[in-house]
Amino acid sequence: MREWLVPRQRKRAGAVGVALLVSAVSGCAGWGGGAGGGGADSINVLMVNNPQMVDLQQLTADNFTKQTGIKVNFTVLPENDVRDKISQEFSSQAGQYDVATLSNFEIPIYAKSKWIAPLSDHIAKDPSFDQDDILKPMTESLSGEDGKVYGEPFYGESSFLMYRKDVLESKGVTMPAKPTWDEVADIAAKVDKAQPNMRGICLRGQPGWGQIFAPLTTVVNTFGGTWFTQDWQAQVNSPQFTAATKFYVDLVRNHGEAGAPQAGFTECLNNLIQGNVAMWYDATSAAGSLEAPNSPVKGKIGYAPAPVKETDSSGWLYAWSWSIQEASKKQDNAWKFISWASSKEYEQLVGEKLGWSRVPAGKRASTYENPAYLKEAGSFAAPTKEAIETADPRNPGTQPRPAIGIQFVDIPEFPDLGTQVSQDVSSAIAGRMSVDEALKRGQVLADDVAERYRSRAAK
Template identity: 40%
Template sequence: MSFKNALCAASTIALMAGSSATAESLTIAIVNNGHMINMQTVAEAYTAETGVELNWVSLEEGVLREQVTSDTATGGGQYDIINIGMQEAPIWGAAGWIEPLEFGADYDVDDILPAMREGLSHDGTLYAAPFYGESSMVMYRKDLTDAAGVTIADNDSWDNVMAAAAAMHDPDNGVYGACLRGKPGWGDNMAFITTVVNSFGGAWFDADYRPQLDSTEWNAAINFYVELLGSYGPPGSEGNSFNEILALYNEGKCGLWIDATIAASFLEVDGVAYAQSPNAGNPVGANWLWAWAMAIPAGSPNAEAASDFIEWATSKDYVQAVGNHPDFGWGSVPTGQRASTYAIPEFQAAAAFADAEMAAIESAAPGATDLKPYVGVQFAAIPEFPEVGSAVAQEMAAALSGAKSVEDALAAAQAAAEAIMTEAGY
């Protein structure tokens, strides 16, 4: 299918689905990640076909969460469409903060990967449509591991990862063994840190929802994290999250990076190989599960037009439009959301990371277990978690920077988490 035909097909779906929509413009709050930025260019064709002007508000991840949460919770009406994820969608849907989504048969909701569909639903109702989905994995410079005589295996031990980072670490030549998230935020440093804690056998809360940051598992995990990144990470790691590390990686400054699978779409250096996330004896929860999705705030006067746009932007036809776009191509399509994407020959040829990404998504384990009473891998799907996670994130950044010892940071984190959960009535 040609680029022109793909866009026309997608636009036809949108027009058929929402011929009665009257909105002349939509304001869309998006996270400033690559696929979302690309959408602004691809969606110019949507405006040309429908006449609907699209006003983009592109924000850094932490700022986006704060502004979208505040506006949606208070019914501020600043946005017609918002980027949210798996932590918010089921909770906000149950609370009536966002509208349920229903699309036409051509949308093929069953093509959305089950993990993404379930994570964005409440009681079987979809409240946010995945623009892209992700797990986490190791992205490493095989040319550097080969030169250093080390290997990184699927589900490797953390000790072996530390050894590989040490072997590749060459700061005199601008190469750091490990680039990992350190910037404070429940979806920033705590996304990665929580998977480390999970793999060490720790959890955020016990069965009574008492915070567990004073446990031996948390202590071991955070000491390891601080040692790994403090010894073999770039200076100022406490200020780095996804976008900062992506820039470092593409400058050739990182030996290994453990982060969102979606990052592989934007790597521009040669010699990259992929491995499933490491663990410390407990593989459950070693790799996260997330989707950046699109939702409609409740009561939006432009809900119908917003639904039409979301249906287009998360459709099979949108994937074709990006793949055939002269500025992007098949290695840049949003992934992790639809099974059909992985069957497209052009995508398979362009995306060396596809098999590793799908394996990571399929192995992610968000369900509640005896170890943890909550749903979620790198977060807990309870309303209080963003506040708890943000407070703990600040303490972990302080431990990484050396402003506090690990023990003092964990003690302060435990006290803050207990106060928040007690105030919430747990």
């Protein structure tokens, strides 16, 4: 998950090569504008401007439209803009857009609000789509409380540890098959300054619920902490949450990248590519850039599972996905588009036309059995699939949770809460306040959110 809240994030900056490439892709003209014309054989799609979506836009007319006769009018916007527009459009149920890109953060919330239509009936009538091929954690995270599917993933990710095999070898260090965070901290100390200007590890320090708190919340989870207990008691300054945050802050301050308080997904990606760090814990989607033909570290990177402490796994789960607005009058055609865009056939099309490194992966089991894909992504395909399959969005820690989510709490208030707390934790990385002070302030904010939910439960 790059910065959603951005984030993506994701995203975060888009999983392309170095910053220049990211900037070049993100700077293309010709996007945006309003929804196109109407007509029975057209649909309006509102989507984020990530590179994978731009590829889709380029391939649609000559393939999907040619096959079905359905014209697709795209509105393509930067992440923050598209999130705002989707929220306004779907909350009002204006019906201007039939399909939109949503993540597994929004989909359960939108489903509960009845802003998006269930897809289960379409899936049942379309066995060729092969829902069983969608990785189970993806299906679960894109389903509502009623058990129905409300989104189909376009591409997905988890998180893992990326490291320079040659650097560790030069220091006589072997990466454990399933590292703990204590082992990672020890390795970071040993490889720190292994090469001139190289630090031991890169960890996000940039404020944002989808920046620093994407990786940090997974550390909190595996240390036995949680944002809220099942009965909505805030736990931001609990011993476990505090221990995890102090560990993270100390690790990045002692052995982390230069400029850590401003470092997000893109900065850490560039640091690893440019040889400024020996390790990086972050999104599995980064591997495509690290192994790109022009990457100076291609073939030098090893991939290990997300480090753990008290849990068996700790990788996050994120997916840019397709959903249909409940108010859409063209839901059948909207489903035809979704079923094509998330299909095995579309992945094959991208691989053959644009190259297998550009396939929107991370969602289907069959992708990881495709010889053509594995030929190009063999070094990271299996670790990525394993990371996604072992992610547990309903039970990511050591105790029951009040809402689904691994690196986030799936409630509307979390983006604001997480971002506010992240600002103080980032300040702790910068040395401007202590972790205890940061989390004490965060506990007050979290308890205010929790009180609303306790009050509702009491009625």
